[in-house]
Amino acid sequence: MKILHTADWHVGKVLRGRSRADEHAKVLDELVGIARAEDVDAVIVAGDVFDGAVPTPPAQALVMKTLMALQEGGREVVVLAGNHDDPRLLDDVYRPVLRQLGIRVAGRFRRPDAGGVLSWTSRHGEPVRLAAMPFLSQRYVVRALEALTGTPDQHNRDYAHRFARLADALTAEFGADTVNLVAAHGTLPGGRMGGGEREAQTIFSYYFESSAFPASTHYAALGHLHRRQRMPGPCPIWYSGSPIAVDFGEEQNTPGALVVDVAPGRPADVREVTLRSARVLRTVTGSLPELEAMADDLGDAWLRVVVAEKPRAGLADAVRDVLPNALTVDIDEAFRPTSSRRRAAAGSREAPTPRQLFRTYLEQTGHEDERVVALFDRLYDELDGQED
Template identity: 70%
Template sequence: MKILHTADWHVGKVLKGRGRHDEHRAVLWELVGVARREDVDLVLVAGDLFDTSAPTPESQGLVVNALMQLREGGREVVVLAGNHDNAQLLEVYRPVLGALGIHVSGLFRRPDQGGLIEFTARTGEPVKCAVLPFLSHRHVVRAAELITETAAEHNRSYADRFGRLAEALTSGFTGDTVNLVTTHGTLPGGKMGGGERQAQTIFSYYFESTAFPPTAQYAALGHLHRRQQMPGACPIWYSGSPIAVDFGEEKNQPGVLIVEVEPGVPAKVREVALEKAKTLTTVTGSLDRLEAMAADLGDAWLRVVVAEKPRAGLADTVRELLPGALQVDLHPDFRPASVRRRQATGAGRGPRDLVREYLAASGKDVEALGALFDRLHDEVTG
């Protein structure tokens, strides 16, 4: 049988004040086109359908329509809640979409109550799919433990309890069925795409790859926005996001995974790129240089670092030359001397600069964690 594995749609995302609804519509229809072209039997959507827990009616309509299109032709569709999703909202969808054959899981359930989905694929294989929606650390680490234990102990408690939940849902896997696991969260060692802003990533609440048993043919993960395979006893993959959600992800290639699997044999996985999302690009140069490169930038969203002396209306001039410019920054070499002196001493430095200085001094991943801070800062400050 064939599976389309996708996750982290983040419908409703606003980038620097620009809505992306039309962009998301184009990307999701492209994804539907892949499902049709590959004639997949199952679609796994591993969380974060929405960017916020209170999606607009427009965003909800787009997601539900896409799920219904994915269901056409008798394909099975399995959807679970991610950390950005409102689990209770997905539970409202559950009976309605369930009547249409779309399996929706907002909350953890026992195997016989929806935690283990069983069906026969169109190709004839019996399938068992263990579904583990995002598990908040607040539901795992109790208040008393937060006070008495260290951060490392909190992480261990989370991983241990997640592992017990996964074991309960996968213990019924047998050798004559296609055995699948799907969940949303962090595996240690995974490369962040740049846009994962949640504390569960920053503070390392994770589960271990040992949660996925060797009896599984495939584990479909969501949460990290970079498409990647993780080590484990069975094939474990993050599908990545089909759209770059912020400038920290401009080097990611959006896409999905096509998985071919049969009972008793590890899955074969193939990456499929998606092209409908706008490119996110950082460009640097003088006004003349920016004007010269404008024709080659197409309709990309831009972060512009302008190498010109500061003056009134400079940002407006940049946006006239580059209509896709969402963020305009002054190159450090052209900042006033007084500003550079304050920055050199730390006085008057912005929070982004100070965080990056701290990360560099402490040996942390400046690029990844700096991008996380940028997104959090943008969310808080608007």
């Protein structure tokens, strides 16, 4: 059978105040075109369908339209919740409606016999089992494990160990004559970041190990890291990457998806597919005349501009006159006043994140403790998710 693996759509993303709705519509239409051209049997969307927990009506309409187009012709479509998604929205609103259309949605972790393992028969007659593992926060991974075992967990096990126990329960019935798949959203150690991932949910305390997936797994489809890449492990494990560069940290990424051929008794054959519908993100540096000279070569790319001139009133406006797609305009470090250069050298070119501020506070007060930092990260993660 043939699978289209995609993830990290981040529909509803606003880049420096600019809507990317038109780009997302083109990118998702390109994905649908790939599903048709490749005649895939199934589509896995491994989380972060939306950019926030409260997506706008236009964002929801685009996702609904895309999922229905992907499902046309009877394709199996599986959608997981990522760390940017609200699992309640996906489970309580989307799941019951989309299930009637043949689209399977996993917002929360479920027991194997209650929707955690999805089973179907491919159009070629192959039985398929898919272990669905949507994003689990530190708090909910404990609840999921308690729901699985039926008893309170009294041990202080780490996230990776809990994740492995859940994965073991979902993959226990993988057979030699079935196509065995895992779909999950989270971070494997050693994975290369794309640049736009949420920091609080990509730290060590949110890692799980590739050993959580048994060798009987024919393919593990992951989401969360925005760079497309294969991960080492006992089975084929891939991040599909995002189909759109989410922020300027991802300008060197190649947006795309994966087409996977898989059958019982052999490893998956994975092919990368590049998507070209979204606008390119670029960082450009130079004096005002140099920037003006390169304007014709930049096309419609969204720009982060670093000006190699001394700051002066009206400079940013002058840059935008020659480069209308400039979303941010900064002064090159070498041309900043001495005090600004010192701050930049100290890593303060951009406003520090709350996590960085808290670490600095602990260092300055002599209370450095990684356990306290980890607790802060978890609390900040939960509050940040509520605000989305």
